[in-house]
Amino acid sequence: MTNDGPVPAGPGVDWDPADHRDRADLVEAARRLMSAVALTDVPPDELRRVTEQLDRLTGRLTIATRPRCLRFPLPTAGFQGRVRGSADPVLGLFNPIAVPLTPTIGADGTARGTVTLGPLFEGPPELVHGGYSALLMDGIMGTLVRALGINAMTGTLTLRYLAPTPLDRPLELSARAVSREGRKTTIEGRITADGRPTVLGTGIFVSPTGATPERPSPTRP
């Protein structure tokens, strides 16, 4: 299976975003708009006119709504390939506040993804906001947990910020499972920029009492 080809439907595999192209295009347009809103320098009159027209478009979209964001089945145990969170607010293809990142689960059981964050994500001057680094770490770790077929939520999250994380540079995110004991799965993650780790994270994900594990242990403990 290549990373970019279509993925057949069924348990243990991902869904095909090509089936929802119009929605994905709209979400991408909303992301472009957000950047434009944050960086615009047009005169106040024009800001007011655009605001009015934006609200009109919002009105058209809310003529028919759903109570929750669109969701598709998550990959189950043993999945390899690209993981597309459907409406996930961190890595969701259909959620405009999500970061445009689609991690890949490799044959070695590691989740990896690359993302470049622009001015919208600036905390200290020319650096990514520390809270967004935390969000991304939890996002990629949680994605790996689900790709391992484990039903669990974040129990503890510990992050060490080793170096500033730059804006406008490709950030490589990775996560791997290090242990699974009873209801607790421990995941290590990192953010790397220009070949240098900027944030290291450890997450302990806890399964609900009585949850049936879909597999006894991660592929690569």
Added chain:
Amino acid sequence: MTNDGPVPAGPGVDWDPADHRDRADLVEAARRLMSAVALTDVPPDELRRVTEQLDRLTGRLTIATRPRCLRFPLPTAGFQGRVRGSADPVLGLFNPIAVPLTPTIGADGTARGTVTLGPLFEGPPELVHGGYSALLMDGIMGTLVRALGINAMTGTLTLRYLAPTPLDRPLELSARAVSREGRKTTIEGRITADGRPTVLGTGIFVSPTGATPERPSPTRP
């Protein structure tokens, strides 16, 4: 000083968003649009038409742009009142991806704020995504650090998820300084829903070498 009244300009105080009403209104409209995009259920034809018109509005806003998001001076040591991050991606009034939360620094040196997160922020069913809880914790802790007049970035962040954080319920965020030793300032924070803590956090914020502290210790260590 009340929480809602105008705030005079000058060192140690906040800026007045009324001076930038048109921009704040546009950002609010962009937030409404994002929710509509995520929850819309209109037919594909209409999705395509709205996408096209959205891109036209983006084009109008990008006729004149700035390289970075708009920023205003942050409050300095001893500040009390509402803290409005200008373009901050976590709590920024002028950043559409930010959460609409404006924390208040009280006379006791504690930062507090309330926010309700809707379907856009859903992780597990009907719960706030754990990554967003991490983002909010870093956001309110970092806001307090700046309101104490301390120049520092997140060094370590440790979060314990005690209970699920519900969607569509008011979440109370708080942060207080517990110690300051050399370049390290330790902040404790929590998220409370329905009177019950859901996330506890400890952040160690580290000042750059040679940074001149604006005050020797937090107001309430």
